[in-house]
Amino acid sequence: MIYAVFKAKLNNPQALAEYREQAGTALAKHRGKVEHATPVAQALDGAPSVPDVAALLSFPSIQAAQSWINDPELADLHALRRSAGETEILLLT
Numbered sequence: 001m002i003y004a005v006f007k008a009k010l011n012n013p014q015a016l017a018e019y020r021e022q023a024g025t026a027l028a029k030h031r032g033k034v035e036h037a038t039p040v041a042q043a044l045d046g047a048p049s050v051p052d053v054a055a056l057l058s059f060p061s062i063q064a065a066q067s068w069i070n071d072p073e074l075a076d077l078h079a080l081r082r083s084a085g086e087t088e089i090l091l092l093t
Contacts, residue, residue: 002059002093003035007051009086016053016084019077026077030068032059052085065091 010016027033037055059065069078069089081087 002062002065002091004057004059004065004092005088005090006037006053006055006057007041007088007090008053008084009049010052011085012083015080019081019084022077023081026071026074027057027068029074030059030064030071032057032064032068057089062091062093 008016024034035056035058037053039053041050041052041054043050057065059068068074
């Protein structure tokens with residue numbers, strides 16, 4: 001199992017709401033899923049940039065995660081997520 005961390009500083013919450021309506025299906029296409037998501041994150045140690053929204057994603061492999069992010073059929077959906085604000089996805093390998 002491979003995990004990824006999604007973080008977002010929002011300036012367009014409506015775009016993220018629209019993205020969420022389709023995100024589960026898009027992840028499932030590549031055998032991924034949201035393990036946990038929260039609208040509230042807090043720093044546990046240090047002084048990181050705390051996001052408005054955070055989620056822990058899981059995939060069965062690095063290849064599955066890469067297939068999800070690079071799927072041309074999902075390009076518009078990824079663009080919608082990116083339009084919500086400053087977003088990052090970190091793959092934990």
